[in-house]
Amino acid sequence: METLNHLPCPVLVTDHLGYIQSANSALCALINRSEAQLQLGAMDALFPLASRILLQTQVWPLLRSQGNVAEVQLSLLGPGTAELPVVVNGQRGSLGDVACYYWVFFVALERNRFEFELRGARQHAEDVARELVDSARFIQTITDALPSLVAYWDKDERCHFANKPYLEWFGIHPEDVIGSTLMDLLGPHRYALNEPYLRAVLAGEPQRFERSLSKADGSTGYTLAHYMPDRNAAGAVVGFFVLINDISSTKAAENELKLAASVFRNTVDGIMVTDADGVILSVNPAFSSITGYSAEDMLGRTPALLQSQHHDAAFYAAKAQALARDGHWAGELWSRRKNGEAFLEWQTITSIPGSAETPTRFVTVFNDITERWHKDERIRHLALHDPLTDLPNRQLLMERLGQSIAKTEREPRPLALMFLDLDQFKQVNDTLGHDRGDELLVRVAQKLLSQVRQNDTVARLGGDEFVILLDNPLSQDYVAQIAARIVDALHAPLTLGDQQVQLGASIGIAMHPRAGATPAELLKNADAAMYTAKRAGKNTHRFFNAES
Numbered sequence: 001m002e003t004l005n006h007l008p009c010p011v012l013v014t015d016h017l018g019y020i021q022s023a024n025s026a027l028c029a030l031i032n033r034s035e036a037q038l039q040l041g042a043m044d045a046l047f048p049l050a051s052r053i054l055l056q057t058q059v060w061p062l063l064r065s066q067g068n069v070a071e072v073q074l075s076l077l078g079p080g081t082a083e084l085p086v087v088v089n090g091q092r093g094s095l096g097d098v099a100c101y102y103w104v105f106f107v108a109l110e111r112n113r114f115e116f117e118l119r120g121a122r123q124h125a126e127d128v129a130r131e132l133v134d135s136a137r138f139i140q141t142i143t144d145a146l147p148s149l150v151a152y153w154d155k156d157e158r159c160h161f162a163n164k165p166y167l168e169w170f171g172i173h174p175e176d177v178i179g180s181t182l183m184d185l186l187g188p189h190r191y192a193l194n195e196p197y198l199r200a201v202l203a204g205e206p207q208r209f210e211r212s213l214s215k216a217d218g219s220t221g222y223t224l225a226h227y228m229p230d231r232n233a234a235g236a237v238v239g240f241f242v243l244i245n246d247i248s249s250t251k252a253a254e255n256e257l258k259l260a261a262s263v264f265r266n267t268v269d270g271i272m273v274t275d276a277d278g279v280i281l282s283v284n285p286a287f288s289s290i291t292g293y294s295a296e297d298m299l300g301r302t303p304a305l306l307q308s309q310h311h312d313a314a315f316y317a318a319k320a321q322a323l324a325r326d327g328h329w330a331g332e333l334w335s336r337r338k339n340g341e342a343f344l345e346w347q348t349i350t351s352i353p354g355s356a357e358t359p360t361r362f363v364t365v366f367n368d369i370t371e372r373w374h375k376d377e378r379i380r381h382l383a384l385h386d387p388l389t390d391l392p393n394r395q396l397l398m399e400r401l402g403q404s405i406a407k408t409e410r411e412p413r414p415l416a417l418m419f420l421d422l423d424q425f426k427q428v429n430d431t432l433g434h435d436r437g438d439e440l441l442v443r444v445a446q447k448l449l450s451q452v453r454q455n456d457t458v459a460r461l462g463g464d465e466f467v468i469l470l471d472n473p474l475s476q477d478y479v480a481q482i483a484a485r486i487v488d489a490l491h492a493p494l495t496l497g498d499q500q501v502q503l504g505a506s507i508g509i510a511m512h513p514r515a516g517a518t519p520a521e522l523l524k525n526a527d528a529a530m531y532t533a534k535r536a537g538k539n540t541h542r543f544f545n546a547e548s
């Protein structure tokens with residue numbers, strides 16, 4: 001019975017009649033009796049009357065029939081007259097071959113404390129469990145509301161947690177995800193792609209990688225994934241957290257930006273970005289190669305640095321006004337390179353309206369069309385000039401004549417048209433050759449130009465026929481003087497190679513408007529007057545006279 005003494009609660013062993021076989025030290029201490037005093041006495045003696053009645057009427061019958069009783073509230077006689085409330089549990093047992101009964105007492109006070117502690121522990125466990133449930137729900141709710149995909153996988157690659165976006169991305173039912181493996185989720189192909197990162201994170205290395213990731217709906221998103229190792233208290237990796245962000249739109253925007261930056265760098269068009277005050281914020285390499293100004297030259301300056309002398313202040317003012325009104329301007333513009341050379345550009349300026357976050361910007365895109373302009377000019381020139389002498393041809397002469405006539409309608413003034421034909425030119429060709437004839441025609445052109453003013457026109461109609469348009473000559477006498485001067489100048493001997501040549505010229509003059517109101521009329525009548533001069537003996541001039 002020694003073992004009973006190790007028990008912290010009071011214990012009594014009786015025979016089937018209730019005689020005490022043994023009592024442990026906890027019981028002896030409780031009721032302040034020695035075991036010897038108790039030995040072989042009736043257990044009833046340990047209880048006050050009320051408890052004894054309960055024992056005999058309730059407890060023993062139950063114990064005999066069932067073999068045990070539990071949680072019976074009785075009182076023990078304590079030291080003096082004290083009654084100690086106890087809770088009694090009885091259990092049938094045996095000592096060798098003899099049946100016996102074990103009685104275990106819980107002192108109510110202790111029992112209450114124990115129960116209190118037990119209740120407290122239970123409450124605590126419930127609270128912890130509730131907290132766990134609450135925190136799981138909290139995490140689930142929070143992560144479900146995130147745009148990111150969140151999951152947790154253990155070291156065996158089994159899923160313990162996945163938020164709603166994660167489930168939706170992969171098209172998994174919430175019930176199916178917990179416990180499923182990564183291989184189940186990803187399939188062999190995607191698993192193989194992810195495997196290096198899995199190995200690395202399970203080896204304790206956080207992973208960050210970008211990847212196209214197909215969705216359950218068949219579309220593909222561009223993602224940025226993070227794998228973060230989860231370690232236990234001992235530092236061993238027990239799983240890993242997954243955080244995936246869909247960065248498709250950021251990536252697309254990034255790609256657009258990259259493309260725009262690449263266009264900015266590589267386009268052959270010059271690009272200049274200014275702020276609302278026209279201060280240059282950036283220029284591209286093509287800008288520098290066209291203008292000769294580096295980015296360092298231009299940043300912080302204004303485009304005024306490029307202005308040429310080709311346009312007046314009104315031009316620039318009109319351009320600024322159109323830009324302010326329409327947010328856009330396009331046109332040709334002469335500008336100046338760093339080396340001072342003028343160049344023609346085709347320029348487009350677009351204003352990019354600002355917002356609260358972004359200020360207004362002006363983007364100027366231009367290309368150098370000087371060369372094309374020169375080519376066009378050359379073509380235009382060739383179309384309107386005589387290739388041999390470079391004098392205006394018939395078409396240009398008629399245009400200018402038309403313009404001059406139109407001008408006289410606004411501000412009346414005299415116009416004289418001289419038709420000049422060389423005398424005996426054929427002979428030059430015949431005797432000196434066609435090349436010498438050409439040379440002579442060029443010399444004649446030069447002589448004619450030297451006889452007239454800047455705003456007069458000397459044209460060659462072809463062969464040895466020239467026309468001179470005198471714009472606003474002082475008088476008919478003045479015209480006659482010029483004609484005589486020209487005849488004299490052409491009559492002066494010329495040296496062609498080693499030959500001396502003396503030419504003559506016949507000039508017919510039509511005065512506007514008397515000798516014709518239209519270019520064609522004037523030309524026809526000047527031609528007629530020239531024939532009159534030829535008939536009069538050549539090397540002279542005649543005015544057109546309608547009566548003659």
Ligand SMILES: Nc1nc2c(ncn2[C@@H]2O[C@H](COP(=O)(O)OP(=O)(O)OP(=O)(O)O)[C@@H](O)[C@H]2O)c(=O)[nH]1
Nearest residue numbers: 421422423424425426427429434437438462463464
């Ligand atoms: N060298 C050269 N000769 C030309 C050119 N175009 C026309 N001719 C020649 O110029 C001559 C002009 O003819 P005409 O005006 O009838 O001859 P002309 O000898 O001046 O006769 P008159 O005017 O009556 O004095 C012709 O012999 C043409 O072949 C040219 O571009 N170069």
